[in-house]
Amino acid sequence: MITEKAKALVVAMIAGLGLSACSSIDCPLNNRTYASFKLAGDVTKLVDTLTVSTPRNIDNPEEDTVLINRLVDTDSLSLPMSYQRTEDIYIFTFVQKDTELKTIDTLWVSKENEPHFESVDCNPVMFHTIKDVRFTQRAIDDIKVNYNKVTYNDAKAHFLIYLKNRGN
Numbered sequence: 001m002i003t004e005k006a007k008a009l010v011v012a013m014i015a016g017l018g019l020s021a022c023s024s025i026d027c028p029l030n031n032r033t034y035a036s037f038k039l040a041g042d043v044t045k046l047v048d049t050l051t052v053s054t055p056r057n058i059d060n061p062e063e064d065t066v067l068i069n070r071l072v073d074t075d076s077l078s079l080p081m082s083y084q085r086t087e088d089i090y091i092f093t094f095v096q097k098d099t100e101l102k103t104i105d106t107l108w109v110s111k112e113n114e115p116h117f118e119s120v121d122c123n124p125v126m127f128h129t130i131k132d133v134r135f136t137q138r139a140i141d142d143i144k145v146n147y148n149k150v151t152y153n154d155a156k157a158h159f160l161i162y163l164k165n166r167g168n
Contacts, residue, residue, distance in 0.1 A: 027122035033150050034078040035088075035109065035130075038157035041141070042165050046074050049095040054088065064091065072097075076157065081150060083126045086111060094139045096166070103139040110134075111150070127151045130158060139164055 039046060050071045053064040067079055067090070082088050090107040110132040116125040128150040133143050142162040150158055 027118060028152060030152050031118075031123055031125050033081050033126060033128060033152050035081050035128075035150055035159065036076060036078045036154065036157045037159045037161050038076045038146070039163065040144075040160040041162035043163040044075055046072060046163075048072070048097050048166075050077075051093045051095075052077070052079060053091045053093070055091075058085075058089075081109075081111065081126075081128050083113065083124075086113065092140070105136045105138050105140045107140075107143065108134045116151070125152065133159065137164075 050068065051066060052068040052071075053066045056063045056065050068077060071077060079090060088109045088111065090109070092105045092107065094103045094105075095101070096103075109130060111128040111130050114127045114129065116127045118125060130145055130148040130150065133145060135143050140161060141164045144160045144162075145158065146160045147154065147156050147158050
């Protein structure tokens with residue numbers, strides 16, 4: 001037979017577990033949203049050096065922030081997306097490994113920003129829906145939107161980049 005003390009102890013333990021479950025914070029560790037780019041087509045690995053920057057101020061594009069500096073020997077990259085702007089601008093600067101010739105392409109990614117609420121204890125998060133991509137075609141041949149929802153848990157590439165073959 002269960003005594004009153006044992007019943008009270010069991011109730012207290014259950015209440016304690018219930019309260020601790022409510023106070024646990026399940027914020028994701030990686031809560032920044034990045035657009036992922038994957039090389040596709042004839043050029044599937046970057047041979048030349050790539051630097052990616054973005055203008056700090058749209059009114060003064062001369063002031064920029066370097067997002068990736070001198071990336072080489074890769075097949076993909078991830079770039080942060082802004083929380084406020086409806087269009088992100090990325091400047092891709094390719095430097096040919098053998099001739100040091102620079103080729104600059106600009107990408108404009110139109111998107112819809114969608115606030116995502118996790119918990120009051122977590123940092124604010126913004127998810128995005130990619131609407132369109134425009135780009136210059138100096139080193140880049142084509143860019144296709146592969147997956148238009150950008151969250152912090154995306155497994156597949158958002159964009160497929162087709163580079164021009166330097167041999168052509």
